Amino acid sequence: MSLYLCLPLLVVLLQPALCLYNCSSEYERTPDNSDMMVDCGTSMITLEINLCTAQWSGFNTSDLALNGNHNTSECQGSVDTSVDPPIIRYELPVNHTQTNPCRQSLQIVDETPDPSGPFASFSTIQSAIITGFIDTPRADQGMISYATDLYYHFSCRYPLEYLINNTQIVASSVSVATSDNNGTFIDTLSMNVFNDSNYNNPLVVPSTGLELRTRVHVEVKAVNLTGNFHVLLDHCFGTPTPYNMSQSEQHNFFTGCSVDQRTSVTSNGLLTYARFNFEAFRFVQHRDQAKSSIYLHCILRLCVPSKCQELLSACNNRRKRSVTPFGEQSSESATVSVGPLIVAREDQTYAAAYSGDVPSERDDVDVTGLVVGVVFGSAAAVALVLGGWFVLKKFYCLGGLPHAFH
Known part of the structure; x- marks a missing residue:
């Protein structure tokens, strides 16, 4: 049993x-x-x-x-x-x-x-x-x-390297991800623009566009990302149209150690966000338009703090600034983009100088020549009269004048 x-x-x-x-x-x-x-x-x-x-x-x-x-x-x-x-x-x-x-x-x-x-x-x-x-x-x-x-x-x-692009600047953030059975941190990355250095007030672009030389503050941030990595911007640039691989016209805000003179990088590679600012500008190809569009893009990488510091220290050790992003761009890089940023057309300060109501530079030259000619002509006439008077006086004193009438 x-x-x-x-x-x-x-x-x-x-x-x-x-x-x-x-x-x-x-x-x-x-x-x-x-x-x-x-x-x-x-x-x-x-x-x-x-x-x-x-x-x-x-x-x-x-x-x-x-x-x-x-x-x-x-x-x-x-x-x-x-x-x-x-x-x-x-x-x-x-x-x-x-x-x-x-x-x-x-x-x-x-x-x-x-x-x-x-x-x-x-x-x-x-x-x-x-x-x-x-x-x-x-x-x-x-x-x-x-x-x-x-x-x-x-x-x-x-x-650890990503490319985020073509997100309009009026958007508060950008989120792009790919599905390739691999993990990705790209959905933690965002780019935002602000109008103040404290990065508290989002940039509001007026309907007429930003005034030229307006200071634009940009922040690229990793949200809810493991604390193992910091954000390091390799290359940030602006284009007049949305980003594509064949695009050749672009303005570089900075490329690694090389920074444009009107751009200031305030934080990079030190935290889970990076910040820089620049002065609003116009692309020359938009000169006949009332407003100019700027699309912002940043190629960034996520790196462990020690690696970020190593890359940043390399800038201080170079006698000549490198145009390569921190010596080498890497697979940890991504591109973050926002745009378009609309910039107003600059007023033509000297437009009146070319209107029909104000004489041109050539007209000024002709008037000046006329005045100078009149002055010299008058002086020559006076000299001629005085010379004739002296000749007649001398002729009279020698007795030539009475003989002339006989």
Whole structure:
């Protein structure tokens, strides 16, 4: 009788997933790559493990933990039975500081940019690669075991160089993202423009456009981004039309260490935001228009504070300013853009000098010549009269005048 009671109990113990979670027989196998899904989020990495295959292999959900932290409850997963098959879900903060109890590995690597992409002129670009694993305690008790040691390895690659462009300046922020099964920080980046140096009041462009030489304050900011990275602007420029790769007409506010004389960079590479300001200008191609449009763009990178400081220090060590963004543009770069910024047409201060009511410069020269000619002509006539008078007087004194009338 006891034998009949033990056999069902043994089956339950060996195959808990099939009984407890109603798993299909197709999951009666060892786990493979398809049993793990990874979502590389901006601040959190989410991992989902097939619960059925894990338990068929002889383990409970509490046996699996992030990065070997089996005694830390925050590193253990939670069961979700609302999906088929049921899963064990784990959440791992991107931040790898001491405050993360399930710390993972973070590595910054140099890469060669795509020769046909926006960073083709960069010598190298960088990416952050976060790696980790979910495993089970190793079977180290007894002589034999029917349980398989499970090890799920994952990685997330985050480019650190981005291109954000063609967002109108009247917008409060810009958010662009690509879907390529990789993680991206681009949706944390924004560009805003302000009319004050405290960056409190957003810039409001009047219907007539900004006056020339109005000081425009620009802030590029990373919001809700892990504290591992700072924002470093490599290259900021303005174009008369929305950005495209073939565009040749642009005004550089600054390129790495080289800064335009009417541009001031107030913060760069030191925090999770960077700031600069410039004087409003007009593109010459808009000279016949009442208003001129300016689209603002910045190629930026996210870098760890030490790397940002290394790049910034290079500027101080160069005798001649480099036109290459901090020596080399990298794969961590992105482009942020806003626009158009509308600038009013400058008044023609000297327009009256060319109107029909005021004599021209040539007319002034002709009048002056006429006056000078009259003066010299009058002087010559006076001299002629005086000369004749002296001749007649001399002739009279010599007695020539009476003989002349005989």
